[in-house]
Amino acid sequence: MSGIGHSASGSERFSSRERRVLAVCLAAGFTSLLDQSVLNIAVPALQDALSADAAQLQWIVAGYSLAFGVALVPGGRLGDVHGRKPFFLAGMALFVAGGLLSSCAQDAWLVVAARLLQGLGAGLVNAQVIGTIQDVFTGAARAKALGMYAVTAGIATALGPPVGGALIAAAGAEPGWRLAVLLNVPFGVATLVAGARFLPRPRPQNASAGLDLPGVTLFAGLTVLIMLPFIRSSGYLAYGSGAAVLALALVLQQRARARSGRRPLVHPALTRSAPYALGTGVAMAQFGASLAYGMVLAVFLQSEVGLAPMTAALVMLPQAVGMGVTSTFAWRVVRRFGEHRVITSGLTLSALSLLAGGLATLYVGVGALPWVLALCQLCAGAATGFTVAPTQAQVLRHAPGEAAGVAGGLLQMSQRMAAAVCISAVSGLYLHASVPGLRGMREAFWHASLACTAIVAAGLLISVVNRSRGGAPVPPQVPLAPPKGKELAQ
Known part of the structure; x- marks a missing residue:
């Protein structure tokens, strides 16, 4: 290039x-x-x-x-x-x-x-x-x-x-x-x-x-069977069994295609790359926990605290603001401290922010609660800004140029699946843990916050493992080997 x-x-x-x-x-x-x-x-x-x-x-x-x-x-x-x-x-x-x-x-x-x-x-x-x-x-x-x-x-x-x-x-x-x-x-x-x-x-x-085309068909079917039960909140066993069968068929089909000398849908370099797989796991945990927490928070603010939709949106707005602000200079921080340190720090701040929001619902009065939750949202958004782009860059670094589109597609699809699973699981926990009255809903939100914190903590653990397996992080200012045959042209 x-x-x-x-x-x-x-x-x-x-x-x-x-x-x-x-x-x-x-x-x-x-x-x-x-x-x-x-x-x-x-x-x-x-x-x-x-x-x-x-x-x-x-x-x-x-x-x-x-x-x-x-x-x-x-x-x-x-x-x-x-x-x-x-x-x-x-x-x-x-x-x-x-x-x-x-x-x-x-x-x-x-x-x-x-x-x-x-x-x-x-x-x-x-x-x-x-x-x-x-x-x-x-x-x-x-x-x-x-x-x-x-x-x-x-x-x-x-x-x-x-x-x-x-x-x-x-x-x-x-x-x-x-x-x-x-x-x-x-x-x-x-x-x-x-x-x-x-x-x-x-x-x-x-x-x-x-x-x-056979790989595309199997992969599309697998995606539907994985996501559909969480969207419909039913049929987990039937869909899960079907997904397991399709997953096995896809693995066998991809291996057979590779042995025949033809390029499979999923590039072999991606299936062999532990950093790609582990980094994708980090991205899934962060994305799934963030969306699940935001959905439950929106329900809690409107249904239990009694805020109007616009007011609830304003409480949640600092999350997007924090993400936007830190994302603008996250690449500078990465260049100074390295991807692994920034991602680990961002995940730590994210977990603490979610935990603080849950604790606030237990101990802060109704009048001050929206303000405290807005502050927690600001911190969570800042953490997300420090995590998202460095994680994407780290994951995609391990994708060959001729598979960049599939690598990016797999990353985003994995995040979508994680969101479907986490939203279904966390919202179910919130609804089943709740009892009538604000105090009961506060405790239910606390349980949902703990679940989201645990998901982010799992991502943090994966990030630590990824660093230990990958050795010293690659400095982002060092140019990557450009994919051959790719030139920018009008």
């Missing part, structure tokens, strides 16, 4: 061409994340307007994540084999079409279909985003680019609830939820135009390797 600008030499400075590419990647991340956070606020109004039942509502909320997870690895493989730009544009077009369809829907099942379409598009797009960052940036510049991606995630997460709430409050429930789901269409169209203009031309890495 010689000749693409300053970042190729390991500097954190971007060339003008690289800034344009990064801007497209950040716009894609912002658009898909804003869509999800806005919808969460619009769901009650949507439910009333379309008379959606519980099953339809569940699919509207969870179908997006399910389709997103299914599309990630096949989408990454398509980008690795045939070039990323066409699939980025196709995915963004699907995302925009799904948004338009949702906003015009007169039936709840049509919204479900539209959300599945949007999820597929978003998964296809995000697989190309991670692969493109891998292709274009190296060393410290890659860490900085991933940090900016995390900042974008924090901003989108922070803006979604208040913007969605404001639209519904201003326009009313019926037009308000339609405007909320339509909000991302102009962002998607702008990203589509910018991607067509500024993303690198597709340069297939190894088109002769083929897509591995």
Whole structure:
């Protein structure tokens, strides 16, 4: 990847061409994340307007994540084999079409279909985003680019609830939820135009390797069977048995394909890399615990403390602010102290913040509780900002250039699965541990906080093991070996 600008030499400075590419990647991340956070606020109004039942509502909320997870690895493989730009544009077009369809829907099942379409598009797009960052940036510049991606995630997460709430409050429930789901269409169209203009031309890495359609089919089926029981909160044994069968079939099929000399869906380097697997485990623990805690906190603040949705959103807003702020300079801290130390410190702060929030619900009065929880959220967000981008950079460092899309897709899909499992488990613990009355709900929230703290602690332990297995951390300012055949071109 010689000749693409300053970042190729390991500097954190971007060339003008690289800034344009990064801007497209950040716009894609912002658009898909804003869509999800806005919808969460619009769901009650949507439910009333379309008379959606519980099953339809569940699919509207969870179908997006399910389709997103299914599309990630096949989408990454398509980008690795045939070039990323066409699939980025196709995915963004699907995302925009799904948004338009949702906003015009007169039936709840049509919204479900539209959300599945949007999820597929978003998964296809995000697989190309991670692969493109891998292709274009190296060393410290890659860490900085991933940090900016995390900042974008924090901003989108922070803006979604208040913007969605404001639209519904201003326009009313019926037009308000339609405007909320339509909000991302102009962002998607702008990203589509910018991607067509500024993303690198597709340069297939190894088109002769083929897509591995049997592997794609098995992997997609495995993803559905793993995530579906946690989305539906039922059928764990049946789905788990089916997932075990498909997992075994996938392993055997991938080994057979590799022995025949053809490239399997999951690159052999990824299956042999302990740092990649352990780093993915860290990312899963952090992501799953963060989303599970946020969901339970939102329910607790509104149902038990009695806060209005907008007020509850303001209590949770510092988490996104803290993440956005620390993500902007996390790459500098990593360069000074090393990835392992920063990730370990971030996970430690995250666990302490979650624990403090749980303790606060036990001992702080109702009047002061929202303020204390907001402070804990700020600390948790700061910890997340120090953890997310360094973990991504550490994990993806072990992926070969020709498998960057699959590596990024596997990472994101693993995080989605972790979120589904953790949300189901922690919310179930919260609901089953609660008894009528605020004191009972405080104790239930304390138990949920302990569970999230334990999940983060498990991630911390994995991080320590990863460091002991990997030896001295690789300094991020040292440029990584660029993938051959990948050049940035207009």
